[in-house]
Amino acid sequence: MDLRWSAEEQEFRREARTWLEANVPRQPLPSGDTRAGFAAHLAWEQRLFAARWSVVSWPEAYGGRDATLWQWLIFEEEYYRAGAPQRVTQNGIFLLAPTLFAFGTPEQQQRLLPRMAAAEDVWAQGWSEPGAGSDLAAISSRAVRDPAGGGWRLSGQKTWTTRGAFCTHLFGLFRTDPAAERHHGLSYLLLPLDAPGVTVRGFQRLDGDEGFAEVFLDDVFVPDADVLGGVDQGWAVAMATTGSERGLTLRSPGRFLHTAERLVRTARAHPEPTGALRDRVVQGWIDAQAYRLFTLEQVTAISEGRPVGAESSLNKLFWSELDVRLHETALELLGPQAELDSPWSRGFLFSLAGPIYAGTNEIQRTIVAERLLGLPRK
Amino acid sequence: MRFRIAEDDAALAGAAAALLAKEATAREIRAGWPGGDTGRVDAVWRRLAAIGALGTLVPDSADGPGSGLGLGLDENALVPLLVELGRSGLPVPAVETVAVGAPLLAAAGSPHLAEVLAGRLLLTASLDGSGLVPFGQRAPLLVLRADDGLRLYERGELALEPVESTDGSRASARLLRPPDGGGQLLCTAPEELERAWQRGVLGTAALLVGLAERMIELTVDHVQQRRQFGAPVGSFQAVQHALADAHLAVRFARPAVLAAAWSQASSGTAAEAASETAAGADAAVVTSMAKVLASDAARLVARTAIQCHGAIGCTTEYDLHLYAKRAWALAAAWGGPAAHRELIARHLHLPTVEMIRDRIEQGAGFGPGRGPL
Ligand SMILES: Cc1cc2nc3c(=O)[nH]c(=O)nc-3n(C[C@H](O)[C@H](O)[C@H](O)COP(=O)(O)OP(=O)(O)OC[C@H]3O[C@@H](n4cnc5c(N)ncnc54)[C@H](O)[C@@H]3O)c2cc1C
Numbered sequence: 001m002d003l004r005w006s007a008e009e010q011e012f013r014r015e016a017r018t019w020l021e022a023n024v025p026r027q028p029l030p031s032g033d034t035r036a037g038f039a040a041h042l043a044w045e046q047r048l049f050a051a052r053w054s055v056v057s058w059p060e061a062y063g064g065r066d067a068t069l070w071q072w073l074i075f076e077e078e079y080y081r082a083g084a085p086q087r088v089t090q091n092g093i094f095l096l097a098p099t100l101f102a103f104g105t106p107e108q109q110q111r112l113l114p115r116m117a118a119a120e121d122v123w124a125q126g127w128s129e130p131g132a133g134s135d136l137a138a139i140s141s142r143a144v145r146d147p148a149g150g151g152w153r154l155s156g157q158k159t160w161t162t163r164g165a166f167c168t169h170l171f172g173l174f175r176t177d178p179a180a181e182r183h184h185g186l187s188y189l190l191l192p193l194d195a196p197g198v199t200v201r202g203f204q205r206l207d208g209d210e211g212f213a214e215v216f217l218d219d220v221f222v223p224d225a226d227v228l229g230g231v232d233q234g235w236a237v238a239m240a241t242t243g244s245e246r247g248l249t250l251r252s253p254g255r256f257l258h259t260a261e262r263l264v265r266t267a268r269a270h271p272e273p274t275g276a277l278r279d280r281v282v283q284g285w286i287d288a289q290a291y292r293l294f295t296l297e298q299v300t301a302i303s304e305g306r307p308v309g310a311e312s313s314l315n316k317l318f319w320s321e322l323d324v325r326l327h328e329t330a331l332e333l334l335g336p337q338a339e340l341d342s343p344w345s346r347g348f349l350f351s352l353a354g355p356i357y358a359g360t361n362e363i364q365r366t367i368v369a370e371r372l373l374g375l376p377r378k
Numbered sequence: 379m380r381f382r383i384a385e386d387d388a389a390l391a392g393a394a395a396a397l398l399a400k401e402a403t404a405r406e407i408r409a410g411w412p413g414g415d416t417g418r419v420d421a422v423w424r425r426l427a428a429i430g431a432l433g434t435l436v437p438d439s440a441d442g443p444g445s446g447l448g449l450g451l452d453e454n455a456l457v458p459l460l461v462e463l464g465r466s467g468l469p470v471p472a473v474e475t476v477a478v479g480a481p482l483l484a485a486a487g488s489p490h491l492a493e494v495l496a497g498r499l500l501l502t503a504s505l506d507g508s509g510l511v512p513f514g515q516r517a518p519l520l521v522l523r524a525d526d527g528l529r530l531y532e533r534g535e536l537a538l539e540p541v542e543s544t545d546g547s548r549a550s551a552r553l554l555r556p557p558d559g560g561g562q563l564l565c566t567a568p569e570e571l572e573r574a575w576q577r578g579v580l581g582t583a584a585l586l587v588g589l590a591e592r593m594i595e596l597t598v599d600h601v602q603q604r605r606q607f608g609a610p611v612g613s614f615q616a617v618q619h620a621l622a623d624a625h626l627a628v629r630f631a632r633p634a635v636l637a638a639a640w641s642q643a644s645s646g647t648a649a650e651a652a653s654e655t656a657a658g659a660d661a662a663v664v665t666s667m668a669k670v671l672a673s674d675a676a677r678l679v680a681r682t683a684i685q686c687h688g689a690i691g692c693t694t695e696y697d698l699h700l701y702a703k704r705a706w707a708l709a710a711a712w713g714g715p716a717a718h719r720e721l722i723a724r725h726l727h728l729p730t731v732e733m734i735r736d737r738i739e740q741g742a743g744f745g746p747g748r749g750p751l
Pocket residue numbers: 124125126127128129132133134135159160161162353356357358359360361362363
């Protein structure tokens with residue numbers, strides 16, 4: 001065991017902290033899930049990119065710093081600590097990019113990654129459909145071979161598309177072989193949201209922001225160059241990277257450490273003389289620390305070449321439920337003020353989605369039971 | 379940055395695990411209960427002593443009073459070893475001896491050290507001032523808190539009465555009178571006392587992780603075998619999800635316990651002073667965190683394990699209760715979760731009831747509204 005940060009890591013932290021302190025907008029930006037807020041966020045992310053803090057773990061050739069996972073975690077801690085804006089590019093950077101690195105052709109990587117890092121293209125995630133939620137393999141949006149060749153024609157409907165109304169591009173799964181079994185015959189396709197035949201309708205999330213969209217596809221052309229990882233291989237490609245969403249690469253401990261610190265500050269200012277509530281504040285703080293330590297243990301495993309596999313489901317269960325508990329505790333501390341619009345009340349409404357997106361927690365518990373504990377399948 | 383157990387530490391734990399798997403069977407564990415032949419337990423304890431386990435934290439000066447049984451390792455080694463001891467369920471004063479007592483005896487140059495390290499003389503310790511002494515019915519040597527520090531007593535010097543407890547194999551006793559003077563003074567400095575206490579808390583957290591892991595293993599085995607409605611009960615989602623939550627709690631306690639060990643081992647060293655660490659807070663806080671997480675996890679696991687077993691989990695003929703009862707005892711020992719949370723609350727400068735009362739008396743009332751929203 002050696003839980004010291006190396007001199008290089010400490011230097012990296014100092015550099016990140018210095019830059020963030022000088023550059024993070026003093027006034028919080030409007031929500032990135034509104035049209036005006038989205039534009040402000042893009043401007044911020046372009047600044048981040050210009051200083052090479054947008055995608056620190058990527059190769060330098062794509063605008064990154066070749067940072068280790070440890071450094072990435074450090075950066076995330078500093079990012080949240082500085083109160084920097086939420087990343088509206090995260091679905092592309094944290095979900096599509098790992099898939100592109102693993103399965104993309106060199107041409108796709110060179111064409112797509114730099115624009116993604118620079119927040120020029122902003123990607124939305126198109127898995128869910130009205131008839132395919134937890135049962136993702138039930139998707140029915142089709143991609144039919146274009147009679148003229150050289151590509152595919154898409155039709156169908158995607159839903160719950162995060163920030164779909166503002167994003168420029170979509171990645172998602174489509175049925176390319178209707179005769180094949182459920183998990184086969186799917187392909188991972190990439191398309192611009194301004195392509196002919198695409199209609200996007202934004203709608204509100206629980207917190208009132210236009211955070212969701214439905215995407216209707218009517219005979220939309222996608223060239224062969226935008227199939228990621230091979231025709232009919234979509235399920236395997238998508239599954240190889242779902243761990244990113246549940247685990248490490250999206251939910252850095254920095255976010256929860258920061259929320260726990262805010263909770264402690266709120267508790268200091270809003271005394272409520274019951275032991276139980278005080279205990280919940282402390283437990284929230286403990287759990288955020290525990291999440292960080294668990295993550296560090298996982299990063300050790302990854303950096304030693306041991307894959308964490310289904311353990312990303314543990315990760316997802318823990319962070320999503322911790323987030324709800326932290327916010328519920330804060331609201332209780334606020335007493336009658338809890339109903340007022342505030343970062344806590346909005347954060348609370350958003351935290352409720354954590355146990356649903358990225359695979360519901362019921363699904364994650366089943367994965368833990370069957371794959372980690374080895375319990376029999378039904 | 380590495381969250382990995384060092385080779386030496388893993389080797390010791392591995393050797394102990396292999397020995398315990400072979401020798402600490404349900405028969406030995408049950409032998410620790412009232413009416414059992416404790417000689418069987420003592421025999422395993424001596425075998426553990428022979429691989430040096432009892433001297434884990436004792437300096438390795440071969441010609442010292444420990445006659446070469448000190449391994450000279452630190453708290454980093456303590457945790458994997460005690461996780462294995464917890465997993466085994468062997469009813470022995472592991473924390474009291476390995477984490478707390480032996481290093482104190484070594485530092486004080488006690489003539490009893492060699493016999494203790496050889497596993498021939500049972501040693502126990504009780505530092506929480508509750509007057510309850512685990513293994514107080516069995517151990518001829520006892521480390522207790524006295525007015526001026528920690529003292530080592532022989533049983534004959536103390537007024538002890540046996541008590542019945544949920545985990546009968548703890549062989550607990552109650553002090554009828556607090557010790558005043560007597561015995562051998564082991565340490566007086568508050569830092570030394572604090573260190574001994576912290577090691578006890580840490581060791582207990584490690585035992586709890588091992589116990590919890592074992593209970594999950596037992597339960598997974600059971601729900602794979604047991605069939606109802608034509609299917610293994612482990613295929614039912616309610617059972618699966620309850621076990622997933624139990625497993626989750628243990629998996630998140632474990633790294634915290636390891637981090638607490640590292641914090642203790644490197645606390646005050648130049649290495650620690652020279653750099654920011656990933657353990658975050660100081661050793662006492664990380665240790666309290668570890669104990670809260672391990673205690674809560676073990677309690678959840680114990681309850682879930684019994685539930686998923688059905689009625690067989692409610693019998694003493696089946697082994698599960700041997701672990702569950704130990705878990706309940708240890709979750710409350712060396713400071714229960716509430717006590718350790720209180721410690722952390724102070725570290726975080728959360729207002730205490732007294733502070734709040736003052737504010738109200740000054741007319742501030744309950745009304746929040748000044749603080750950050
Ligand atoms: C804020 C937010 C953002 C999202 N962003 C995106 C996005 O960008 N792109 C995208 O494609 N999707 C997105 N989603 C959709 C998300 O992936 C789905 O909501 C999720 O997979 C669950 O599907 P569902 O909503 O259809 O619920 P359902 O699958 O209908 O589930 C309803 C309930 O039944 C339970 N259930 C279902 N099946 C089982 C089972 N086998 N065992 C036990 N319980 C079960 C579920 O756990 C849940 O409690 C987002 C969702 C939210 C809330």
